[in-house]
Amino acid sequence: MKLFLCGDVMTGRGIDQVLPHPSRPQLFESWVKSAVEYVALAERSAGPIGRGQDFGYPWGDALAVLAQQRPDARIVNLETAVTTSEDAQPGKGIHYRMHPGNVPCLARAAIDCCVLANNHVLDWGHAGLAQTLASLHGAGLRTAGAGGNAQEAAAPAVIALPQGRVLVFAFADESSGVPRGWAAGRTHGGVNLLESLSLHTADGICRAVAAQRKPGDVVVVSLHWGGNWGFEIPPEHSAFARRLLDGGGADIVHGHSSHHVKGIEVHGGKPILYGCGDFLNDYEGIGGYGEFRGELSLMYFPELDAATGKLQRLQAVPMRTRRLRLERAPAEGAAWLRTTLDREGRALGTRVVAADDGGALALAW
Template sequence: MRAIRLFLCGDVMTGRGIDQILPTPGNPRLHESVVHSAVEYVELAERRNGAIARPVSPVYIWGDALSELERRHPDVRIVNLETAITTCDDAWPGKGIHYRMHPANVTCLGAAGVDCAALANNHVLDWGRAGLEETVATLQAAGIAVAGAGRNEQEAALPAALAGPDGSRVLVFAFAMASAGTPSSWEATSRRPGVALLHDCSAASLGRLRDRIGAQRRGGDVVVVSIHWGPNWGYEVEPERRRFARALIDQAGVDVVHGHSSHHPIAVELHAGRPILYGCGDFINDYEGIGGYEAYRPDLALMVFVALDSAGGAAELRLVPLMRKRFRLGYAPPADLDWLQEVLSREGRAFGTHAARSDVHELRVWAD
């Protein structure tokens, strides 16, 4: 059997300003302390980089990412969808930011061929439990599998089972942690919808995940664990996160640890030949006109392509840096690609990894 090829990325935030430029913008009303209409985020971006002709087509926001997806043709495409897809107006009380996209705009996810949306994060219940249920139903009706959230604890815990080549499967388990701002009250229970919450990185938590994975896994399956964890800014990876990620591979047989929450890419590790993405960074967002944190280059996004050898060999890990401009992804200019390569190599030293240019738009990561 040939290698299984995966595409992964970090936070896809198609709500708020992004929703307002798509064909069917939803109610723009916000409950933020300063900004009260999602349209203002579009205007901020336009003041920064120029006018956005509205409405845009569903393919617009993906830009050059579509060319890379077409060229590489991954078997499975996985994103962390950090947006409610709903018309509900039940904004979660006490929460400063609420993301939502009109259900008719789910076509923008189909335009990129998204196979699986990880929903265990700190924005999927921004518009209440009814909003979450509409999100799940809308995605499933669009043929997009979900992981990490559901109508009850049992549904939230189930993996998305995606078809791979030659009869193989890719199982995607998704979890959120409080360290990424996920409220404990969002946890799914037997009586209420919510997300699959990972309470800590303890041995007990690892054991529960190992048992959950073992109950679903069949021979030949590839297992991805998608975790929303850690702060939005900064490169530090706490020792407990590193130990837990490695143990997922060593003890639970996980093939890819897909971490997200950081607004910029952070360290990548290859442990026992399997990739640990501690933070993929934002992929699509409406932050273009917002100042602050420029040192982290939050305007850069990262496509992650993983090829997993069915015979158990080391994974091949290739990255394509992109830049957001006018709410559209384009190839990162050479100087920006080089900057990201230096950052990933610098941060990777502690993890024994190195990044280097391998093509005009590509970085390859390998273990030293």
């Protein structure tokens, strides 16, 4: 069973402005008051972009990679609300939204599941969350990690395949910037927020997964955790992820929130992606943190034995964002990603080598 996983997919704000149905561009940021400014920043950095682009425009070369790799299921962390709500959360510095009319952008990449347990899905209030859920479900897209109440937010997305099911359980941690008040409750909507990153919490997830897991299921636990910058993996992240794998609560841990790639571990034959990095965003042209190469990203393609959940192979295709569009990373960027993951994986028992497939990287463990 081959999966496609990636880091944060943010198709709102500036990217939303170049699609066929741009939202009202008003923002409430300290320095930028219009989403159009993010388009201008990208154009000053790399050249003209234009407006009214095709729904497939932001995916760029990633569409050809997906066609070549042919994953059985495609799972992304969608880090934007999909709404026309004007209820911008007060006191929050950044608000992301994509117009519901631009949902075909996600369908264009044939996304199977949008993880919503993150720190931007409620940027435009509970009305914005409700419209996000309705827009995605109306387009046939599964969601995990947010819902109209706690039960819905905790329910896994179920992707049925000929060789078995993929269950996607999604959680957010306060360390990623999710306010405690965003947690879904018995009678109100919100995100599936972790109580803590304790082993006790991990054991509770394992029990919840066991209650729904059937023989042949592959379980993805998607976690929005940690800060935006820094390669260090907190000890509580490692202990939490390993406990999920050891306790049967996950076959793969899909971590995100960091704006750059982080090291990969294989524990008990099963992978932990501690931080997949940003995959698609409108940060182009913004200065700072250049040493982390946030414009570079990876398309992760883990292949798992459907009977055991064990990792058979993991390939990753280097990409970069340019002109608000994904393209294959240049040789220099691909080399940086390989060197960085190899360095960060050393303490985790993994190495990154060139794959047989042109330009792809492969994990060795």
